[in-house]
Amino acid sequence: MNSQADPSSFEASGVRPVDHPVVRTGRIGVLLMNLGTPEATDYWSMRRYLKEFLSDRRVIETPRLIWWPVLNLIVLSTRPGRKGRDYETIWNRDRNEGPLKTITRAQAEDLTSHLRAVAGDRVSVDWAMRYGKPEVGPRIQALLDQGCDRILLVPLYPQYSAATSATACDQAFRALMQMRWQPTIRISPPYHDDPVYIDAVVASMRRDLAKLDFEPEVILVSFHGVPKEYLLKGDPYHCQCVKTWRLMREAFGWPEDRFRISFQSRFGPDEWLKPYTDETVKSLAESSVKRMAIVAPGFTADCLETLEELDVENREIFLHNGGESFAYLPCLNDSEDGMRVIRHIVDRELQGWI
Template sequence: MRETGPLPKDHPPVAAKKIGLLLVNLGTPDAPDKQSVKRYLKQFLSDKRVVEIPSIIWQPILRGVILNTRPAKSAEAYQLVWTEDGSPLAFYTHKQAERLAGKIDGVMVDWAMRYGNPSIGTRLNAMKAAGCDRILIAPLYPQYSGATTASVHDAVFDAIAAMRWQPAIRLLPAYHDDPAYIDALATSLERDIAALDFEPDAIVASFHGMPQRTLEMGDPYHCHCQKTARLLSEKMGKELIVAFQSRFGRAKWLGPPTDEILEALPGQGKKNIAIFAPGFSSDCLETCEELAIRGKEQFESGGGENFAYLPCLNDSDISINMLEQLVRRELSGWI
C-alpha cells in the first residue's frame, strides 16, 4: 500500500470538512412550455419507482402516446401557476433552504429536485467539492412511499456510487406522525380557517394518490396518510374528510377521489368547505392548479357556494421552525 505523503502538485486542494443538509422535493420543469414539460415528464415517468410496469411494455406507451399528448396540456396547467420567480415548488423549496441556512450554524444547506433541476447529483457533487464529508438528505415528503422517498434514496446512492471519496450519508425519516409536524399543520390550519369570511361545513384533507396495488404490495403510504389525518383531527378537535387526488391511467387508485368528493359534498349539505394538502411541504401544480382552481370549479359545479384552498406550510415561520426541529434531531452527533 502506498504510504501517506504530500499530494501531487497538480492535485486539487482538499477543502476543510463541513456538514451538509440537502432538502429534496419532487421536481418541476424548467419552464412552463411544452418542450420543458416533456423533458420533465420523460424523466419522472421513466422512474421505475413511479411506474411499476416492465419497461418493455411501458416505454413504448410513454414515448409513443403519453409524451406526444400530455406535455401540451400539462404546460397549460403550469402556465396558470408559474410566477416571475418560477414554479411555486422550486421557489418555496429554495426559500426553505435559504431560511434554514440562517438558523443552523456550521451547516451548508442546499436544495435539489428528484426530477428536473437542480438535480440531486449536481448538488451532492457541489457539496462534496465544498468539503462536506457528512450530509443529511431530507426528502420533504411527510408520508413515506416507494414512489417518492425511496426514489430520492435511489438517486442519492446512484450519485455517490460514482464518487471515489464518498461522504457519510444520513436520511431524514418520514415524519407523518411526528408531533412537530402535526403541531405545525394544526397551527397553520387554525390560523387560516380563522381568517376566512365563512364557517366551513367540511374540511377536506387531500393527499396525492397512489395506485391501489402499492398498498397491496406493502407500501405504507396509505397508512401514513390516514394516521396524519387522524392525529391532526384529534389535535384540532375537528372532523376531516380524507381524499386522494391526481389519478393517472386506468389502474385502480387509492380513494375516495378528491374530485368526486368535491362534486358530491354540496348535495350532502356541505356547501361551504375548506381544503388543504397535508402531504405536500410546498405548494405546487397539484395544489395551485388541481385543487385551488380545478377543485373550486368541481365544487361549484356540484352546487357549492364558498370554497377555500388553504396553502401548504411553504416557507412560513411555522414551517421553518418545524423543519429545524426535525433536521437538528437527525444531525445530532454531527453538530
Template sequence: MTVQTKPAADMRAVRLPSDHPPVKAGRIGVLLMNLGTPEGTDYWPMRAYLKEFLSDRRVIETSRWIWWPLLNLIILTTRPGKKGKDYASIWNNERNEGPLKTITRSQTEQLAERLKPLTGERVVFDWAMRYGFPDVKSRIQALLDEGCDRILLVPLYPQYAAPTSATACDHAFRALMEMRWQPAVRVAPPYHDDPVYIRALADSMRRQLATLDFDPEVILCSFHGMPKEYLLKGDPYHCQCAKTWRLLREELGLPKERFMLTFQSRFGPAEWLQPYTDQTVEALAKAGKTSLAIVAPGFSADCLETLEELDVENREIFLENGGQKFAYLPCLNDSEEGMRVITEVVQRELMGWI
C-alpha cells in the first residue's frame, strides 16, 4: 500500500499562548496488543498470571458462584506448577521472559523502523499485553505523555473473538474511562481474510515446507479453540477461522483431505469447537498416515500453545501412535512475511490521520 502524506512542515501544529506551560500534543500513538505471558515460571508468578487470565469474564463466562471456588481452591492450587514447567521448556532465558513478549517487542521495533520514513517522529509505536506486563493502561499513559492525542489500538489477533480481541479493547477502554481528557481512539479490525495476510501465510508455509526432508501427507491448520457455547451466542470466531482456512487452502492449491481445519487448547468438560487437534493427530497416525505438519495461522506470534502444545505434545501423540515424521511450521512472528501483514494493517488504519 502507498500512502500519500503531507510534508512534516504541514503537519497539524499545536499553538499555545506565550505564557502557557509547555505541553506535548499533536502526535499519534500505535499500540500493538497481544494476549500476555507470566513474569516467571515459578509458582507465584504463574499463579498471578493465571488468576488474571482465568478471572476475565470474557474468557470464562461460567457463573461466578460456580467458577470462583473452582478457580481459587483447585485450579490456582494445582495448575501453576504444571504450567510453569511447560513455560520453562520454551522460556527465553537470555531475556528472562516468555517468547510472546520477545516477539511482540521485535514486531513493534521493526514496525517503527519500516514506517519511520513515512511518519517521521509524529507517530509513536508501543506494545502491551492484556494479561501481565507491560500492561495496556500504563502504555496508553506513556503514549499520552509523549503527546499522542490520537491512538490506534491494534489487537494482534487475525480472527476476532470476545476472549481475545474484545477483552484487549475492554482493558484499553477501562483505562480511558479514568481519563478526563481522552485521546481519539481507533481499533484495527480483524484481518482474517485480508489478501496480504493470506499471501503472507502461504509464502511462509511454502518457505518452511521447502526446508523439510519430507512432503507431509496431511497438514493441519490448527486454531485456538473456544467453547461451542460462545459460537452459539454469536461470536464470529469460528466463521472467521473457517474462512482463513478456506482462503489459505485455495492459495496453496491443496485439497480438503490434505489441509484440514482443527481446534486446539480446550479446557474443562464443556464441548469446544471441533474437530479437536489432538484427537485428529492421533486418528491420522492410527489410520496409517506417517508424515504430518501443523500450522497455526490464528497466532500472530509463537507462544506456549504453539511451541509446547503443538510442537511437543502433539508431536508425541503422532509419533507414539505410529507416525514417523512430524513438523510444526512456526507462526508469522517478526519474519518478513509477518511484518508485511502488520505494516499493511497499521498503514491502512492510520489513513486520514497521516
C-alpha cells in the first residue's frame, strides 16, 4: 500500500479508502459436516455419488492402479442400481431427499435457535455433506459472505476415523487453500467417551426399549466397519468404538454376553473389523436367542446403513434363522437427546469466541 496516499481518499473515519471493497467481518460460523447422500435414486445419480465416495483415497486406500479399473469397470456398473433400490425404501418423498439430509438440516436449524438465544445474531450455522450436496466449500464461502471470520467445523462422527472425520476436514482444507483471506478455523474433536454423549445414547435407548412389547435377551451395538488394515496403520477408530460400547454397557449394567459389539457394512474381499454384524445376528438366532435389539451409536443420524441395512437386512437375517422378535433402536437424530449432545459440543468449542 502506498504510504503517501492522498488523505482525501479516505473516509471521514480514516479507516479505509473510499474505493475499498466492502468486507464483512466479526461474526462466527459453525459448519456441521456429515457423510453424504445421493441427489436421487436413479442409476446416474447413484453412480455420481458412489464415484465421488469410492474415489476418496481416505475411504479406499488400495493403490489406484488396482482400484481404478475395479471401481470404473465393475463397481460403478453394478452397484448403483442395487443401492438405488435400497435408497428407494427409505427415501423422504415429501422433500425428495435422503433422510440423512433431512435430519442434518433439522439439526442445523435447532442449533441455530440455540445459539441465537446464547449469542444473538453473532453466530451463523450451516451444514454440508462430504459427498454430494450441499458441498463443503460453497457452505464455507456462504459463512464468509455473512462476515464469519472464525468458523468451527463440526464433523458429526462421535468416533474419529481417517475415512470419516479426516476426509470431511480434508474437503474443508481444500476450500481454504483457494482463499486469499482464510478464516480462523477450529475443529471439534471426537466425543466417543464424552459423558453427555454416553448419557444421551443410553437415555434414548431406555425410552425406546420401554416402548417395545418384548424384553431383548441381547442388545447388539453395531458400528460402521473399516478394513482391519486401517487399525494396524494407527487409526484410533476401533479403540474409540470399543470404549463407547464399554461405557454404554457399564451404564446399562449388563454383562458382555447380553450387551455385544459388532461392525457392519463391510465392502470388498479384505478383512474388516470383527465381529461382523450380519454374522453376529445370524449366530445369535442360531444359538436360540429369540429376542434382540440393535443400536448404532456411531451414526448421528439415521441413513441407509441403519434404516435399510440394520432394520431391514439384519432383521430378515435374524427372523429367517430362528429369531422371533427384533427391534432397531433409532439414532439420536434431531431428538432432544441428540441435540443436547450437539449443543454441548458446540458450546464447549466456541468458548473464548462467544
